[in-house]
Each structure stands twice: as structure tokens, then as C-alpha cells.
Amino acid sequence: MKVDAVTLAAILAMAAVTYATRVAGLFLVGRLQLAGRAKAAFDAIPAAVLIAVIAPSMLASGAAETLATVVTAAAATRLPLLAVVAVGVASVVALRALGL
Amino acid sequence: MQSPFREFREGLRDIAPAMIAAIPIGLLFGALCAGKGLSPAEVALMGALVFAGGAQFAAVEIWRAPAPITVLAFSTLLINLRHVLMGASLAPKMRGFTPLQRALSVYVMADENWAMSERRALERPLTVAYFAGTAILFWLNWVMSTTLGALGGSLMGDPKRLGADFAFTALFIGLVAGFxxxxxxxxxxxxxxxxxxxxxxxxxxxxxxxxxxxxxxxxxxxxxxxxxxxxxx
Incomplete structure (x- = not known):
């Protein structure tokens, strides 16, 4: 069971910033009054970050991945999370098999 | 007030569907980590210490050797900033919690058990036992399923063949739909x-x-x- 030193440092850094985000809310009660544009920007963070991570796979990997993205997004409007993942994986396998 | 045992059991009952849904996602996460060269022990440590699915999937996507610590920490911070609002919203409902219990509770606060606890607080006071019921096994479940995925992932071969490389893209599309x-x-x-x-x-x-x-x-x-x-x- 090997644990690389740099990997361990990365995991500890991730754990530290994550706990900081979790515990910060306890001290912000009543002090965090976001409104208007600032609130809109804060609310946008999860979607903006998640999309930024997958955009290369969605738009810069090939026609099969881009078409599978469209299929998956359509599935996401009506299916639960697990089914969305299943549809996404199945569609990319099928589109690659078609030679796209 | 109900017995702590009963509170715990009700928390566990409420989180059970999300826990089942997390198993295949955890297996997949572990397999993706194995594909990036992470050992099962490293995957177990990450699951136990970070315990944040979205941030962990983002991390494995940008992972390379040696690990880019600053980039990983920055990506993790951005994805997890929502916890600040979640914690600020839940804190006033943790009335019966000691400071230590609060500090430990937020360590295992995820989207799913946070949502369950918020819903619970609408009906009756949120107790430590209820929160623990939604959190402890949910946390253990994530650590175990990701570790098992890492153990099995090295046997899976090229994830591209099964379309598994697209799975986190699809997962994130599904998560964004939820937001x-x-x-x-x-x-x-x-x-x-x-x-x-x-x-x-x-x-x-x-x-x-x-x-x-x-x-x-x-x-x-x-x-x-x-x-x-x-x-x-």
C-alpha cells in the first residue's frame, strides 16, 4: 500500500481547503448577506466550476464526445443522476463504434 | 424528544437512497484514480479526508504525476465554496450541538446529508443523533466504494473501451442540471x-x-x- 509524498501533500491540501469551506459557514451566520450581483455570482460557482472542468471533454475531444454531451444534457433534463451517467456512457460508446 | 437511537435510525433511513446511488459513482471514481496511477491507499485517504465527490472528480480529471498541489487545492476550493453557504444555513439549526459536535458534523457535511438535515429541521429540532445517522455510514460508504473501485480498477484495463472516461463528464452534466x-x-x-x-x-x-x-x-x-x-x- 504505497502513499507517495507529493500525492499525500496534495490530498492534505485538498482536505484542508475543503474543511475550511465547511467550517467557515459556522462563523458566518448572520454576517453573510449576499444580494444582487454578488449573490448571482456566488450561486453560479458550482455550475461554472463543474463545466470548466469538463469543457475539454465536451468540446475539444471529438465529434463522438460532443454529440454524447448533447444526448447527456437532454437526459439530464428528465432522468435521475445515475441514469444520466448511464445514458452518457452508452451514447459515447455507441457513437465511437460508429467511427465518429 | 425521541431516543438518540431512534433519531440515528431515522437519519440513516433518510440518507439510504443517496447512499445506494453513491456506490457505483464511488467505484467509478476509484477506477479513474487507478487509471491515473493513484494507489488504493491514496484513494482511501482522499475519500476519508476530503469527502467531496464533485471536487474529487475534478481533481482526478486534472491529476498528473507529480501531483500539481496548488492547482488541485484551487480547484477544490472553488468547487467547495458552496459549503460556506450550506454551513451558514445549517448552523442556526444545530442548537443542541456542542462546539465540538458542530466542528465534527461539518467535517462530514455533503450535499445529500445537508439537504436531509435542512428538511428535517423544518419539521422538528435537528439532533446530533439524526445528523450522525445521515452522515457516518454515508462517509464510510464513500471511502469503501472508492477504495474498492481503485482495487478493481487496475484490473479493468483501458477505461476508454467501456466509455468510463466519459462517465465523469456525464456525471457533471447531471450535477449541473441539479443546480x-x-x-x-x-x-x-x-x-x-x-x-x-x-x-x-x-x-x-x-x-x-x-x-x-x-x-x-x-x-x-x-x-x-x-x-x-x-x-x-
Missing amino acids: WKGRATAVTVAASALASAAVYVSAGPPWHVAAGALAGIAAAYAMGGHQHGEAAR
């Missing part, structure tokens, strides 16, 4: 996707994450205020 709030989200998604892909092609990873995130947040800031604000809530 959907109409046109504001559409503008955020479009700005983030275009900026990220453009930077990925021109400058290369890992800068696309920060570029896309900032573009999406800036677009939401530019849009904000014109839209339904507090009144819509």
Missing part, C-alpha cells in the same frame, strides 16, 4: 464552457479550469440583478 436556475445558469454554463475549451486548446491544462470558472462567474455577475432576485425565492 439549474433558468437563464442565469444557461449563460454561466455557456461562458464557462467556451472559455474553458478555448484556453484548453490554446494554453493547455490546467489553466482551463480557472479560466472557465472565472468566465462563468463573471457572466453570472454581469447578468445578476436584472433577473428575479430575492423576490423569486
